[in-house]
Amino acid sequence: MSASQKVIVVTGASRGIGAEVVKAFRKLDYRVVATARSIKPSEDPNILTVAGDIADPETARRVISEAVDRFGRIDTLVNNAGIFVAKPFTSYTAEDYAAVMGVNLNGFFYITQLAIAEMEKHSSGHVVSITTTLADHAIDGVPSVLVSLTKGGLNAATRSLAIEYAKRGIRANAVAPGIIKSPMHPEETHAALGALHPMGHMGEMSDIVNAIVYLDSAPFVTGEILHVDGGQSAGH
Ligand SMILES: NC(=O)c1ccc[n+]([C@@H]2O[C@H](COP(=O)([O-])OP(=O)(O)OC[C@H]3O[C@@H](n4cnc5c(N)ncnc54)[C@H](OP(=O)(O)O)[C@@H]3O)[C@@H](O)[C@H]2O)c1
Numbered sequence: 488m489s490a491s492q493k494v495i496v497v498t499g500a501s502r503g504i505g506a507e508v509v510k511a512f513r514k515l516d517y518r519v520v521a522t523a524r525s526i527k528p529s530e531d532p533n534i535l536t537v538a539g540d541i542a543d544p545e546t547a548r549r550v551i552s553e554a555v556d557r558f559g560r561i562d563t564l565v566n567n568a569g570i571f572v573a574k575p576f577t578s579y580t581a582e583d584y585a586a587v588m589g590v591n592l593n594g595f596f597y598i599t600q601l602a603i604a605e606m607e608k609h610s611s612g613h614v615v616s617i618t619t620t621l622a623d624h625a626i627d628g629v630p631s632v633l634v635s636l637t638k639g640g641l642n643a644a645t646r647s648l649a650i651e652y653a654k655r656g657i658r659a660n661a662v663a664p665g666i667i668k669s670p671m672h673p674e675e676t677h678a679a680l681g682a683l684h685p686m687g688h689m690g691e692m693s694d695i696v697n698a699i700v701y702l703d704s705a706p707f708v709t710g711e712i713l714h715v716d717g718g719q720s721a722g723h
Contacts, residue, residue: 492533494558495703496520496550496602498541498594499568501527503669504617507692508565508699509534515700520554520561522546523568541568542589547597551605560609563703564602566595566616566641571671573631583633591637595644603648603657610656614648615699616641620663620716626683638663642712649710658709660702664695665716685718 495512499505500521509521518533526536535557539546554561570590572583599614606612621631622639641661648659666672666680667690681688698715702708714720 493517493562494520494554494560495563495565496522496554496561496598497565497567498522498550498598500536501525503671504664504667504692504695505565505567507696508567511696511700512563517563518558520550520558522550540589541594541598542586544593544597547601550598551601555605561602561605561612563613563615564599565699566599566614568594569617569638571619571631571634573629573634575630576632579633587633587637591634592640595641599648603652606657607655612657613703614645614657614659615702616645616659616661617695617699618642618645618661618663618712620665620714620719623663623712623714623720626719629683645712646710653709658706660708660710661712662695662698662702663712663714663716663720665690665714665719667692667695683719684716685721685723688717690715690717 495517497505497508500509501523509519512519520535522537524538524540526538528536535553537550537553539549568590570587572587595616618638618641619634622635622642645659645661665684669692672680677689694715698713
């Protein structure tokens with residue numbers, strides 16, 4: 488194990504975009520800590536998996552302490568775990584509210600606190616959160632206030648963290664996707680969802696992975712909300 492090998496923690500890593508992030512950063516020779524409720528152990532000695540509900544602060548504590556025990560440090564945290572509950576505003580239930588707040592906000596807050604505390608020890612680190620372009624431009628026909636409430640909060644928190652840590656070697660950025668072909672969206676919905684983008688099609692998971700890889704290799708970029716959305720945030 489090389490001391491210069493970087494360490495990345497990825498939440499929501501059991502499938503979809505998170506699982507692709509794990510693969511991409513292994514190809515870049517990072518050591519990876521992957522967490523989700525249903526994550527399975529890996530045969531790759533450079534992948535540590537930690538199963539748990541990211542809404543629970545205890546999961547964040549286990550992920551970060553096991554990451555440091557096994558790999559010694561944390562260079563990058565990707566806050567990717569997230570849920571999308573789209574409903575008319577008055578139809579949201581208290582359970583919907585608790586679930587979305589739990590994954591999207593608790594799931595960001597506790598692990599980011601602990602990861603940044605580790606990064607501070609080396610005066611170096613990077614936090615990337617996956618938000619959504621919907622937080623910046625709501626779409627008629629896709630009512631999703633709880634998504635905007637939480638992901639818009641993450642965009643604001645990203646800028647706030649970027650400024651708080653700008654002189655201490657720690658960067659914070661976000662990727663704001665349009666609608667991406669992941670297990671979140673069944674194939675039969677793709678044509679209709681694609682039509683919601685100026686480009687007329689959905690994005691690929693690799694579009695989001697490439698944006699994360701770019702941000703992680705961009706030392707002068709912090710506080711950026713990088714829209715990867717087929718033109719949605721530019722206009723309609
Ligand atoms: N796909 C899109 O169109 C799109 C658009 C905009 C933004 N995004 C954002 O991109 C991120 C990834 O989306 P995706 O499309 O890859 O989603 P996905 O295929 O549904 O995967 C979600 C991941 O989050 C994990 N997760 C969900 N609830 C969790 C919990 N309580 N505790 C721990 N992990 C949990 C899941 O693992 P377990 O079930 O094993 O826990 C899974 O690994 C999300 O933040 C999403 O909001 C996606």
